[in-house]
Amino acid sequence: MAALRSSLPWAKLPLIVNGPMANVAGGDLAAAVTKAGGLGMIGTMFDMNDYKKNLTKASKLLPQGSISQSNGTLPVGIGFMLFAQKLNAAIPIVEEFKPAVVWLFAAVEFDDYAIWAKAVRGVSPASKIWIQCGSVASALHIAKSSASDVLVMQGADAGGHGFEKSAGIISLLPEAVDALEKAGFGHIPLVAAGGIADGRGVAAALALGAKGVVMGTRFLAAKETTVPPKYLAALLKAKDGSQSTVRSKVFDELKGPNAWPVAYDGRSIVTESYTDHVKGVGIEEIRKLHAEAVAREDEGYGEKARVAIWAGSGVGLVTEVMDAADIVEQVRGQALKVCKAL
Ligand SMILES: Cc1cc2nc3c(=O)[nH]c(=O)nc-3n(C[C@H](O)[C@H](O)[C@H](O)COP(=O)(O)O)c2cc1C
Numbered sequence: 001m002a003a004l005r006s007s008l009p010w011a012k013l014p015l016i017v018n019g020p021m022a023n024v025a026g027g028d029l030a031a032a033v034t035k036a037g038g039l040g041m042i043g044t045m046f047d048m049n050d051y052k053k054n055l056t057k058a059s060k061l062l063p064q065g066s067i068s069q070s071n072g073t074l075p076v077g078i079g080f081m082l083f084a085q086k087l088n089a090a091i092p093i094v095e096e097f098k099p100a101v102v103w104l105f106a107a108v109e110f111d112d113y114a115i116w117a118k119a120v121r122g123v124s125p126a127s128k129i130w131i132q133c134g135s136v137a138s139a140l141h142i143a144k145s146s147a148s149d150v151l152v153m154q155g156a157d158a159g160g161h162g163f164e165k166s167a168g169i170i171s172l173l174p175e176a177v178d179a180l181e182k183a184g185f186g187h188i189p190l191v192a193a194g195g196i197a198d199g200r201g202v203a204a205a206l207a208l209g210a211k212g213v214v215m216g217t218r219f220l221a222a223k224e225t226t227v228p229p230k231y232l233a234a235l236l237k238a239k240d241g242s243q244s245t246v247r248s249k250v251f252d253e254l255k256g257p258n259a260w261p262v263a264y265d266g267r268s269i270v271t272e273s274y275t276d277h278v279k280g281v282g283i284e285e286i287r288k289l290h291a292e293a294v295a296r297e298d299e300g301y302g303e304k305a306r307v308a309i310w311a312g313s314g315v316g317l318v319t320e321v322m323d324a325a326d327i328v329e330q331v332r333g334q335a336l337k338v339c340k341a342l
Contacts (some may be wrong), residue, residue, distance in 0.1 A: 012038075013332075085258065139151050161310075273306050
């Protein structure tokens with residue numbers, strides 16, 4: 001924990017992090033989460049200019065000197081998705097902005113993480129490398145290749161993409177803790193992701209051995225997040241994530257062939273595209289119906305949605321839009337209360 005704390009000296013415990021959700025978690029969200037004592041993360045899909053824009057925005061929003069960062073890094077993180085992004089395009093961004101955390105995810109091969117980590121450390125030695133993975137074996141592989149300063153263990157309940165073969169954090173996390181300890185990597189802090197949407201989830205993750213938590217779905221309903229209004233409405237309407245969300249690869253097939261590495265699928269709100277897929281409707285027909293729906297006034301978010309609406313199984317706990325700072329403070333306060341009452 002000391003290593004994690006010293007790299008994020010402004011952070012309050014328990015550490016709360018927003019997921020670097022591509023095209024959704026920008027500079028406004030990252031700055032607000034960091035200012036509230038969490039770790040704000042920025043995610044974008046392909047465009048390196050988007051990173052620049054969002055990092056510039058975050059650094060302008062973070063009052064100089066009020067968040068101490070003696071090692072010269074910017075007190076926010078950025079996430080890269082390795083299968084979709086080019087190392088030589090990403091590295092100048094890291095070099096220019098020196099974010100406190102560089103988060104890596106979705107490599108085609110686990111060994112790609114070590115290549116990226118080395119390049120990041122080469123231009124910004126003080127930036128910490130966080131790698132999100134979803135199995136004990138991948139955590140061990142990454143630890144052994146010295147790729148990661150922190151491992152984000154992502155469980156099956158997570159919204160958006162993750163390992164198709166997955167388990168909830170309640171079993172994934174303690175097994176990873178034990179396996180890493182046994183292999184001599186007990187010093188690598190683990191952070192939990194997947195299905196955590198309030199302070200009770202945070203307290204549970206800490207009990208499992210996590211040193212902090214990542215929330216994605218909960219932050220989709222933050223005022224600073226750039227979620228389209230129809231997406232947000234579907235999110236707030238969804239209850240009982242066990243029934244209203246599902247993991248499937250079909251969500252990545254809607255616009256054309258799936259570009260994700262084979263080990264990944266994604267969790268979305270159950271849509272008409274998914275139910276058609278289960279009924280055996282062919283992918284060409286599903287794509288055609290999807291394209292027609294997107295062209296409609298409701299842009300495919302109607303009563304019977306056709307577009308992917310990425311959300312985790314904790315979606316039923318997301319009931320209102322709030323300032324990101326209030327989310328961080330509310331969740332942190334609730335977690336501390338739960339821990340004290342144990
Ligand atoms: C809409 C959405 C987009 C996401 N995009 C990314 C991404 O670009 N990169 C990434 O590493 N993780 C991404 N994630 C996953 C999060 O980092 C995190 O693992 C997940 O949100 C945690 O589960 P939760 O949604 O139940 O809180 C995304 C999640 C959501 C909900």
